[in-house]
Amino acid sequence: MRVNFSKEDFNVAIATSVVLYGFDGDDLKILIAEKAGEPFAGAHILPSSVVHINEDPEDVAIELMRRITGSADWPIEILNAFAEVYRNPEGRVVNVAYYGTLQLNETLSQDLLRSEYKWVKVNDIPPLAFDHNKIVDYSRERLKRRVKRRPIGFSLLPKEFTMNQIQRLYECALGRDLDKRNFRRKLLKSELLLETDHFVRSSAKARRPSALYKFDEKKYRSLTLRGYDFVYQ
Amino acid sequence: MRVNFSKEDFNVAIATSVVLYGFDGDDLKILIAEKAGEPFAGAHILPSSVVHINEDPEDVAIELMRRITGSADWPIEILNAFAEVYRNPEGRVVNVAYYGTLQLNETLSQDLLRSEYKWVKVNDIPPLAFDHNKIVDYSRERLKRRVKRRPIGFSLLPKEFTMNQIQRLYECALGRDLDKRNFRRKLLKSELLLETDHFVRSSAKARRPSALYKFDEKKYRSLTLRGYDFVYQ
DNA sequence: AATACTTAGTGTAAATTTAACACTAAGTTC
DNA sequence: GAACTTAGTGTTAAATTTACACTAAGTATT
Structure with missing residues (x-):
């Protein structure tokens, strides 16, 4: 040829x-x-x-x-x-x-x-x-x-973020609404999130502060080595 | 810029x-x-x-x-x-x-x-x-x-093919073995296969002939229009 | 200090999907 | 008709997904 x-x-x-x-x-x-x-x-x-x-x-x-x-x-x-x-x-x-x-x-x-x-x-x-x-x-x-x-969403979020932020991000990326309880359960089960002891008030209007989480990069690296797939349908 | x-x-x-x-x-x-x-x-x-x-x-x-x-x-x-x-x-x-x-x-x-x-x-x-x-x-x-x-596998198979052929194709593409019963059930449930009344003997050695199936393109087109996803994990 | 307000956070049950597993069926060859 | 070879079939347990509504914790207002 x-x-x-x-x-x-x-x-x-x-x-x-x-x-x-x-x-x-x-x-x-x-x-x-x-x-x-x-x-x-x-x-x-x-x-x-x-x-x-x-x-x-x-x-x-x-x-x-x-x-x-x-x-x-x-x-x-x-x-x-x-x-x-x-x-x-x-x-x-x-x-x-x-x-x-x-x-x-x-x-x-x-x-x-x-x-x-x-x-x-x-x-x-x-x-x-x-x-x-x-x-x-x-x-x-x-x-x-x-x-x-892949938990690529984390690269778009600040070091520490709330569950609502990451859910909102997923909703934007996927173009549809997600159930709050199911979303949290799924993300926590992945064990890629670490709870911090920090909280934030998300907006000016009165409300309960949100817990802040961070991404467990070490865990993620060890999981990817084993061919891990983070699936959110 | x-x-x-x-x-x-x-x-x-x-x-x-x-x-x-x-x-x-x-x-x-x-x-x-x-x-x-x-x-x-x-x-x-x-x-x-x-x-x-x-x-x-x-x-x-x-x-x-x-x-x-x-x-x-x-x-x-x-x-x-x-x-x-x-x-x-x-x-x-x-x-x-x-x-x-x-x-x-x-x-x-x-x-x-x-x-x-x-x-x-x-x-x-x-x-x-x-x-x-x-x-x-x-x-x-x-x-x-x-x-x-996507049922892209069909474009690699002849018009009529056996379940064993398509399973073998999927095994080659995915690089792992699949369970025969689970594979058939999954494919048939998708309703993308039409059973023909044809049979073939797959090889020279004595054995039972295999039923031939064909791909239901019409069905596939109508499903893709509705945002269908054919999933084989 | 009590009340209203706003968003955070939580659990359960049903339905569906996946995964594991072994035997019988149908035809051919000898 | 016996032996052989590959085709074809069902069930059960476990895991996952989905749907769904109330209480918790703090702030602001009076």
Whole structure:
């Protein structure tokens, strides 16, 4: 079998885009940017970057996240290549897309507010340039699957979180309501949660404080080694 | 946010490879080819093709399958982009890989025997050139997941098949043994199988003939519309 | 200090699904 | 007709899932 490239075949560029998920306690959100420069100046796009000829798309995606959030330590996972002809009017561009999750906190939110980025609720995503809406849809399907099989939700929550927060997160990711008692039972049975002795008042209005839990990473690592599957149907 | 390509960025080529699965009743196999021409002349590779500047990788993958098998009607699904730097010594190449399933039959098997392709058992795959082993591993994970959620197995079986054949196929895809009684019950409960009034003798040695079943595509389509999920854990 | 208010947190029972397990049935060959 | 080979079948226990409504604990108001 012959696979021969000619000089004209080397005329494609690589870009990478990242669907960055954050959860503010109420809503699951993704980060979008406003495009500067033609084509599509002013349009909304996913955070994106050119991948130069000697760069690895994953490294570029990680660097992109570092530029945006100040940290490169957020988990990311490759989504797919989006490589249809004419997706970019500048020339043939293959987009190697990733998605990542991060823990929203006040500082990060404030920094981003002053930047060219903004958070939009996943149920309220505006039209994006290129085929970025397709990439977002693809990433949501992936997140839905991941959240069912791996306790990936923890990477979106602060170190300590309430049962209601994590349930709300799962409801956002799965797009349906879950029963409070069944959810708690299932999560506690997994033994991936450690109870702390901390409590918070969740909002200004009067109410009972919630117990805070944290994720047992050590336990998770030992379980994954044994081929553990965290299932939430 | 600025995403500007310069002239030097357009110096990448696209290739596509296809992991083509076939099932002969006993073993799950994939098709590999022998590479002609440098680099890696004589090495084993996945069926692959250059994607020219104005072509869609999916179209090229479909055409590749048509060239190999004589038919373009096999289901394929995109796997991912494999885009690490230096995966191809000829230059920067992004491989947009697919996997497909086909029904092995005598004619097809004979034609392929006389060609540059050969079937190898999935548990017995030789070292492949480039990062094609990585692509194969990725496709096996995908097939394992798919077989659990969608009755994708049917696309690997002949029109009419025995319970033992489909169970063997599931065992190959999942990599573990399944209980005969539980497997049959589960499959029949899904109501995706129609019993035919045909029987076959599975091998030369004396034994009782097996009943033949076929896949109820109409039922499947009506179920998928309602968001049906065929689950085999 | 009592009351109203708000959200946190808890248990049980029925239905369904999964898992484990061994024998009989039907045809072929000798 | 006896021996052989693979096809095909049911039951029971355990685990999981689902549905469902009230009490607990604190805050704010009077």
